Amino acid sequence: MTRTVYVNGDYLPETEAKVSIFDRAFLMADGVYEVTSVLDGKLIDFPGHAKRLERSLSELDMPNPVTTEELLEIHRELVARNGIEEGLVYLQITRGAPADRDFAFPDPETTPPTIVLFTQNKPGLAASPVAEKGIKVISIEDQRWGRRDIKTVQLLYPSMGKMMAKKAGADDAWMVEDGFVTEGTSNNAYIVKGNTIVTRALSNDILHGITRAAVLRFAEEAQMQVEERNYSIEEAKTADEAFITSASTFVMPVVEIDGAPVGAGTPGPKARRLREIYLEESRKAAV
Template identity: 80%
Template sequence: MTRTVYLNGDYLPEDQAKVSIFDRAFLMADGVYEVTSVLDGKLIDFGGHATRLQRSLDELELRAPCDMDTLLDIHRELVRLNDITDGLIYLQITRGAPGDRDFVFPDPETTEPTIVLFTQSKPGLADSPAARTGIKIISIEDQRWGRRDIKTVQLLYPSMGKMMAKKAGADDAWMVEDGFVTEGTSNNAYIVKGNKIITRALSHDILHGITRAAVLRFAKEAQMEVEERNFSIDEAKAADEAFITSASSFVMPVVEIDGVLLGDGTPGRRSLRLREIYLEESRKTAV
């Protein structure tokens, strides 16, 4: 079945959706994106994603093509049209296609932003086999630009990081800057020592994860201590547990870092409990 996608106000078969070669996302990576999970036909934490999207747009002085209520309607219509039970909705907004290439931003009065949304069906998204076995990660140098808090489409280095991990026989990579872990290639990073969850504090250095915010809130409600500070790879290797969070992986246990097993090499109790709590509570508030 051909997917129906959304492009600049129209719902179209995916093979009929076309974007100009002069679109600034194509030429300059001048755009932002969000990925929202769908479970049981409903959107997970849409409000958080909408708020972060607006922040990213504001940071780049990029005009929103519609209000957030309309955006919610578009998401819901794509879920309906593509009969999505479990999956993802990808949203991208760019500065548009001014008709030629120029480093200077085009006049927003004459160049409309481009908005694209499409679905990805992922049956059993919340029942990932990897969550039962845990994932292996490697550490790599963080070579991204300095404004990682803006969710831009500049994803080449994270993609390269994924490939480094794959070539090393691992599942993902944690990036390290000045001796400390920043985040994963597409996720936030955490370690657990005793009853304490440790993760890097929010700044320009990392993405302000929507799942991160929810998980830390749930952790505190479950009487787990949360400490937001830098940690090194060596500290991570000596941790009792580790995990990552993202909109598509939820809470995913990490069982090996640079070839060193954490604990007995199986997903940690707290990591699994946080995944369980996150999925349970997020389904309650899904729209």
């Protein structure tokens, strides 16, 4: 079955979708994106993703070609047309395609933004067997640009980090800057010490995760303590548990860091419980 995708106002078969070679996302990585999960045919945390999208666009002085209401309708239409029960909706907005390549921003009055959306079918997204065994991570130097709070399409180094992890026989990498963990290659990172969830505080250094915000709220509601502070890989190795969060993995236990087991080397009770709570509450609030 050929997917239906959305390009600049049109719903098209994926085989007919085209974007100009002069699009600035292609030439300059001048674009932002969001990924929204779908469970039971409904969108998870959509308001948070829409709000972060607005912030990313504003930080880059890039116009938004659609309203939040229009964006919701496009998401729902793509989910319906592609029959997605569990999966993802990818959204990308770029500064558009001027007549030629230039470092200077084009005039938004004459160069409209490019907007593209497509779905990914992921059966078993919630009941992931990976979550039952946990993942292994390695640590790498964080060599990204300084505005990681903007969700841009500049993903080369995170992709390199994924490949470093794969080469080392691990699943992902935690990035380290000035001796402290920033985040994973495509996720926020946490450790658990007793009844306390520890994660890096929000700043320009990390992405302001939508799943992160929900999970920390659920943790506090479940009488867990939350500390937003820096921590090192050495401290993480001595933690009782560790986990990551993202729109596509929800809450995923981490059982090994740089070859050293975390806690008992199996998914811990706090991470397991937070995953259960997140999935249950997110399904209730899905749109």
